[in-house]
Amino acid sequence: MATIGIIGAGKVGTAIARLAIAAGDEVLVVASPGAQYFEQIVALTVPGARAATLGEVADAAELTILAVPFGKVDTVSLNRFNDAIVVDASNHWEPVDGIPAILHGADPGLSSSELVQRLHPGVRLVKSLNHLGYHDMDTDGAPAGAANRRAVAVAGDHAAANSTVAAFLDRIGFDAVDLGALAAGAVLQPGEQIFGRFVQREELAALAAGRELAA
Amino acid sequence: MELGVYSFGSLARDPQSGELVSSAQATRNLLEAIRVADEVGLDYFGIGEHHTPEMPASAAATILAAAASVTENITLASAVTVLSTDDPVRVFQQFATVDALSNGRAEITAGRGSSTDSFPLFGYSLGDYDKLYAEKLDLLLAINANQNVTWSGSTRPALHDAPVVPRPDAGSLPIWLGTGGNPSSSVRAGLLGLPVSYGIIGGAPARFAPLTELYRNTARANGMAEADIKVSVGSPGFIGEDGKTARDDFWPHWHNTMGVIGSQRGFAAPARLSYDRDASGTGALFVGSPEEIAERIVALHGALGHMRHFFQMDFGDMPQAQLLRSIELLGTRVKPLVDEALAEAAGQPTGA
Numbered sequence: 001m002a003t004i005g006i007i008g009a010g011k012v013g014t015a016i017a018r019l020a021i022a023a024g025d026e027v028l029v030v031a032s033p034g035a036q037y038f039e040q041i042v043a044l045t046v047p048g049a050r051a052a053t054l055g056e057v058a059d060a061a062e063l064t065i066l067a068v069p070f071g072k073v074d075t076v077s078l079n080r081f082n083d084a085i086v087v088d089a090s091n092h093w094e095p096v097d098g099i100p101a102i103l104h105g106a107d108p109g110l111s112s113s114e115l116v117q118r119l120h121p122g123v124r125l126v127k128s129l130n131h132l133g134y135h136d137m138d139t140d141g142a143p144a145g146a147a148n149r150r151a152v153a154v155a156g157d158h159a160a161a162n163s164t165v166a167a168f169l170d171r172i173g174f175d176a177v178d179l180g181a182l183a184a185g186a187v188l189q190p191g192e193q194i195f196g197r198f199v200q201r202e203e204l205a206a207l208a209a210g211r212e213l214a215a
Numbered sequence: 216m217e218l219g220v221y222s223f224g225s226l227a228r229d230p231q232s233g234e235l236v237s238s239a240q241a242t243r244n245l246l247e248a249i250r251v252a253d254e255v256g257l258d259y260f261g262i263g264e265h266h267t268p269e270m271p272a273s274a275a276a277t278i279l280a281a282a283a284s285v286t287e288n289i290t291l292a293s294a295v296t297v298l299s300t301d302d303p304v305r306v307f308q309q310f311a312t313v314d315a316l317s318n319g320r321a322e323i324t325a326g327r328g329s330s331t332d333s334f335p336l337f338g339y340s341l342g343d344y345d346k347l348y349a350e351k352l353d354l355l356l357a358i359n360a361n362q363n364v365t366w367s368g369s370t371r372p373a374l375h376d377a378p379v380v381p382r383p384d385a386g387s388l389p390i391w392l393g394t395g396g397n398p399s400s401s402v403r404a405g406l407l408g409l410p411v412s413y414g415i416i417g418g419a420p421a422r423f424a425p426l427t428e429l430y431r432n433t434a435r436a437n438g439m440a441e442a443d444i445k446v447s448v449g450s451p452g453f454i455g456e457d458g459k460t461a462r463d464d465f466w467p468h469w470h471n472t473m474g475v476i477g478s479q480r481g482f483a484a485p486a487r488l489s490y491d492r493d494a495s496g497t498g499a500l501f502v503g504s505p506e507e508i509a510e511r512i513v514a515l516h517g518a519l520g521h522m523r524h525f526f527q528m529d530f531g532d533m534p535q536a537q538l539l540r541s542i543e544l545l546g547t548r549v550k551p552l553v554d555e556a557l558a559e560a561a562g563q564p565t566g567a
Binding site: 010032035036037040041044045047071075093095096097098101102134135136138139156157177180189190191192193194196197198 | 268281296329330331334340341342347352395396397398402403405417418419422425428429432433436479481482483486490499
């Protein structure tokens with residue numbers, strides 16, 4: 001059993017938290033600033049999890065899921081998360097998010113997660129769980145070895161962090177595919193073939209590799 | 216239980232010419248759909264404000280005002296009003312006018328909306344998304360509570376004892392909070408003392424049960440009267456004479472719409488396999504025969520306790536005749552089955 005931190009109790013954060021609880025992990029959920037009735041939210045939408053502060057998560061979590069909208073990743077203070085494993089589950093969806101502040105003056109060649117990493121340089125950032133919808137998280141998890149098990153990618157610059165996240169994915173019901181460096185996670189973004197598509201391990205790896213070969 | 220329809224005014228394809236109808240014709244089609252929904256005994260018709268060439272229902276209250284004159288009983292609502300980019304004073308005036316013309320049948324569902332086309336159109340910044348929504352909802356509720364309004368905020372000029380008219384005969388308009396399922400929105404509805412409307416477009420709708428409980432708990436803790444604590448659900452749906460035909464008929468329209476939205480938002484259109492899964496059993500798409508849909512509504516009612524369920528049917532160029540037939544089946548076939556099943560369930564002794 002591991003301790004998992006979830007920052008953001010929205011649709012994505014609560015879905016991942018439920019999977020982690022079902023896998024037997026201890027789950028700490030951190031509210032958005034100003035959230036009301038937060039303990040009630042956690043008790044009802046993630047039974048078994050506990051409402052916590054960022055500091056508690058920084059002290060206790062093996063890995064932490066950053067489950068806030070891309071436009072708000074700059075509002076979360078991760079000062080206490082130096083060297084911590086942080087999963088970036090956000091996406092930049094321009095039709096919905098517009099051009100948030102984090103993109104102002106940003107190098108257009110960088111993926112959204114690389115921008116998040118630059119914003120929070122101390123954390124070991126892993127891009128994962130961004131390319132499937134929160135509805136799918138609730139329904140598509142399957143036991144290891146299941147014939148129809150969905151695959152989820154990890155991409156990050158720290159091999160050990162990628163492995164930890166991969167093991168977490170396996171526990172919560174998905175085959176993990178390690179794409180290597182954080183920059184390689186660009187193939188997981190909206191508009192790419194992997195995004196929003198039900199893929200299994202081989203197909204995910206092939207789609208990711210195909211993009212790299214073509215580039 | 217109330218049943219109904221909602222629409223974004225999607226353009227229909229004319230089966231004769233093979234062409235899409237004009238946006239003006241789509242507006243007239245929408246009025247016809249509301250009239251038919253009323254005639255077949257449905258309880259609710261909602262128009263979801265959109266501003267795209269494919270979904271041109273940008274002025275919901277204007278269409279509803281026309282509908283007020285040609286319908287008798289049906290509730291005329293927005294589903295949703297994109298409140299963040301509108302002026303709450305104008306929204307209230309328009310819907311209070313619909314309410315007057317319809318003898319008290321107007322409702323507003325205030326929400327963020329899933330698309331953001333209205334932000335650049337009306338000169339708002341997406342960066343102010345949260346603040347705009349919170350302030351404008353606050354103002355709308357203040358106007359609904361009192362004819363003369365004193366209010367100040369940062370997103371709109373202040374009002375000092377300003378009369379906002381006309382006033383609804385019932386004293387106020389029903390205002391619902393629309394949400395796609397973010398837990399904090401259910402809390403917000405309870406804290407504001409509003410009924411809540413869930414737009415459930417994917418996954419398993421019964422998974423919203425914890426959110427309805429969250430809403431009800433918050434509402435009770437906030438002192439809302441039981442009668443005012445209400446939940447409604449909006450879903451994609453389509454009804455045909457038999458289940459297989461309904462799913463086959465609806466599929467190209469669903470695939471087409473999801474393809475267009477997917478290309479804008481960067482995800483792949485759904486495969487038939489996942490569609491068939493979503494369109495049956497516990498899935499989010501209420502596509503099937505009258506018997507199947509009635510059974511699924513009743514089953515979901517057991518999980519969510521919602522008092523109203525309404526369906527968006529006119530996806531992806533659906534011909535008008537197909538839409539009208541589905542509306543007719545919802546009123547004439549599904550509704551009696553749902554009423555019967557719920558009456559039977561209510562008549563059973565507790566614990567049976």
